[in-house]
Amino acid sequence: MQIQKPIPVNQQIYDFLFKQILEGSMPAGTRLAEEKIATQLGVSRTPVRESILRLEQEGLVRNKFVIEPTLKEIQDCYEVRILLESYAARKAAQTMTEQEKKQLSELVNHADPNNFESIMRMHTEFHQTIVRAAENDQISQLIERMHAIILLCRKDIVRNRQALPHEHDAIYHAILQGDGEQAEHLMKQHLNANFESMICHIPATENRTVNPA
Helix, strand or coil, X not given: CCCCCCCCHHHHHHHHHHHHHHHCCCCCCCECCHHHHHHHHCCCHHHHHHHHHHHHHCCCEECCEECCCCXXXXXXXXXXXXXXXXXXXXXXXXHCXXXXXXXHHHXXXXXXXXXXXXXXXHHHHHHHHHHHHCCCHHHHHHHHHCHHHHHHHXXXXXXXXXXXXXXXXXXXXXXXXXXXXXXXXXXXXXHHHHHHHHHHCCCCCCCCCCCCC
């Protein structure tokens, strides 16, 4: 990583580590050693320590190790997500502004299929836009608390599920048409399929006989 001005050094280090975690270069269980990272990046340990602390506060790192969510944690997360985001999609079909609809359209239609970072950003913003349009602060806060597990799951889902763009497009059109019932149904199907994809790639030693629905 080449340090660039005038962006603060700790922000650049955070962005670098965040990207490494999401892209799998620092997989679950990786220890973030301050001295090693500082040497690798040619910086002092202080901004590295600050960046690791921020990742810990966001839930991506625990005790300086990249988190490795258990099947139970993933199941719990998806049970709550399915309930909240399905309802958010129903409500968004009635409350979404024209500007938000335009933003959702751009997210559905303009992601670069050859750029993993672009796809990750599109999927994250797609779901965030729908939740935000539901205008329910409690839903937004509860989903934000699950942000770390959602992101770690999403990077694997994006790699393994080719149907994602079509599912997002169907949800978008249901919202565009004001069909809350269909939007809710499609979001529930979408998240259930994501969960099933996740557990298919969890080692067989874990119990897979679970269903978030």
